[in-house]
Every structure is written in C-alpha cells, then in structure tokens.
Amino acid sequence: MSAVAGQGRTGRVASGGSLIFQIGFHRCGTTALAAFFERCGLACVHYDRGRLGRRLRGNLAAGRPPLAGYERYRAFANMQYEDGADYFDGMRCFRELYAAYDARFVLNSRPLDNWLQSLAVHYARRPPALGLPCLEARFGTTDPARVADGWRALREAHHRQVRAELPRERLLVFDIESDAPERLCEFIGVPQACARHYRVENPSLNRLGHALAACLPFAVKRALPGRLKRPVKRWLGASPGQNPDRDG
Template sequence: MAQIFPINGSDPRLSQQGDGGANGACETTGPLVIQIGFNRCATLTFHCMMEANGIPALHWKESDGRNIAQVMVSNMAMGRKPLDGFEGIRVFSDMAYLDGKIMIDGARFFRALHAAYPDAYFLFNTRDKAEWMSSRMRHANGTYLARCAKVAGVDVTDVPRFGRRCMTNTRQRSKATLPRPRHAFCTLISTATARKRSRTGSHPTLN
C-alpha cells in the first residue's frame, strides 16, 4: 500500500466524532475522506484501517442494507447533498451498486461530491489493471461479471475492456478536476501486502 498519506492522524479533525448536524455528513467537524476509485481495489482494507484507528467509516452499505450509492443518487435527485443521511460517518468507501438492472459507481460523481464537500480528502484507490479485472471476474462466483455485462449491454468477454477504459477515464478526469494539492487528492495503490493485512486483520496505525 502506498501514497495514502497525508490522510492521517496528524489532522486532529479526522478523529473527531460527528455531531449529527442537519446540513450534511459531519461537515461542521472537519473534512470527510471519500474514496473515488473502484471496488476490488482495497476498499475493504482501507475501511478496516480507518475503523481500526477509531475513525467512523462506512463501506458499501449500512448493516440494515441501506446502500451508499443508492442513497447518493436519491439525494441528488431531490436536490440534497450526496451524503445527506450519513451524519456521523467520516470515511466513505466502495460507493457502488449493481443488481443486473442498474449500475451505480458513486465514485464517478466526484464533481458533485467535491461541490458539496470542498474540504474533503479525495482518495483514488487503484491497482494493477490485470489483477483488478481478474478479481472482478471472480467476484461473487462470477455473477458480478454477468451482471456488469447485462447492464452494459455487452458480452461478458467485453467487460474487461469496458472496465479498464472506465477506470482510466475516471482517474484522468478526477485528477484534472479536483484540486492539485496533495492534501485534497491522493492515490491509494492496492498491493498483495495490503490485501494480506486485510485478511489477517493487521492494519497500520495512523500517526
């Protein structure tokens, strides 16, 4: 794992609990940390690291099944901020939804997220593209791949090419759009070491 910091404990605001304010997800207590990369790129590793360091985090969906990406779309359709309703959460990862009828990659709403939360840290999580596509193809016993193909209207053999293009475009556009200072946009690279730490429950301490 590399190039995570300065998203770290040196900013005391990251360890503060939210007060459940009505104007957005804890925006009055400091910056949010929002992953704007794709699933199968150490999203769970990063989530577990945040939780292990006492930072309120949400990965994919709440325990009651409320999915981050679905809530984001509903909020924006009603003119609300994307993450309204998640007060108390400071870190968001794996903002995705796929059911065979609709696909939502919440990370691709980075422009709306930045407009709503200009002080947030934006983290583009990535990994080797061949490894990434291999992981996606194996995900959920291969059913994830089939759902991607159905939604995209392509053959399953075309999904890897479609996915690689999507990752490249999102990375280029988000990097060009979001602020350049490192405190506002940085990259998380998924490695075998990071994934091993996730499986064993060993996570680095932020300091």
C-alpha cells in the same frame, strides 16, 4: 487550475475535520481502506449493502445534500451499487461531493491486470442472475474479453478525470499493492504509527477456503456481516503473492 468548483459547500456531516472519500473502483482495496479508517478512529461506512450508493443517487436526483442520511460518518468507501441490470458508480460523483463538502479523496488503484483478474473472479462467483445482467447493462455484452475492455476504458477515463479536476492537495492516488500506508496516515491527518492498522482484507482463498465457499449458498454468504467474514477470510487466505483477486 482545478475544473471542479468548490464554492457554496452546504452539506452537513459529522464534525472533526475533512471528510474522506474513497473514489477508486471496487476490487481495489475498498474493504481494507474502510477497516483502516475505522481503526484510525474515523467513523466509516462501507457499501452498507448497497444502501450508500442508492442513497447518494437518490439525494442527488432530489436536490438534497449528497450524504443526507449519513451525517454521522467521516469516511465513505465503496459507494457503488449493483442489483441486476441496475447499477450506480457513486465514486464517479466526486465533482458533486467536492462541491458540497470540505473533503479529501483517495483514488485507490492497483496494477491493471490484477484488477481485471479480480473482477473476473468476483463476477464468476456470483449467480448468473445477479452478475450477468449488470455486465450486459454496463457493456452491452458478457463476453469476457469485451467486458475487460469495458472495465479498462471506464477506469482510464475515471482516473484521468479525477487527476485533472481535483486539486492536488485534496487527492491521494494510492496503489494498494505497492504504496506504504504511511502515505495514507499523512493524507488523512493521523499519526504515522497508525500505519500498523492497514492490512489486506478479502484475500483470495486457499484450497480449503474455496471448498468451504462452494458449500455455502450465495445468499448466506451475502447475509453474513463483515465483522464475521473478514477474519475467516484472512484465516482461509492464500499466501501473499497469490492474491490477484483480493479486494485489498
């Protein structure tokens, strides 16, 4: 029996079927999943420069429907938010989302060591004023080994809670490195032929990519829209099997 109550759902969103929530951590294919949902014809919002997570947090605090302000979307990815020492992990609000909406949940995952390496690379590339305060706020330290232990514990607890509390028919646990995209198609209710739309996004960079990235200020890279960054990253990506730090 699920521990999550599913009664009294009052949230209102775009019509057309169940909502789809990606509820794994970042650096686990959030970009690839969002792009896949869009290619399958589901209006999807991914991160929205942190506004999605901030809006979700604000709505919950004010007693509004969790997704008020995002009613036109059917799929939601990367609901996390980080800004210095302020952070919010929206995917951990799966209970509130399930209680409010007719929804399905994708718990995206990947091998633990690859995920931890991807996180380490991700935060190492950020300016210290942006990355270090968040790690300090989360874990009380910036020591790499202790930070890795903190991420490991967070993930284990979150995965355990999701598996225990969401109904089995409403949850897909999806390993971005080994699971077939046909599983996603079946779960979200699109034809199996849509599996061709799933592809790796944000791969780790090859040598040329790293050299070019080092020349661009962080603020410039952050400001570029995803529709421009994604094809460039694929072109400058390392070969398959050399992408432990990919987002997916």
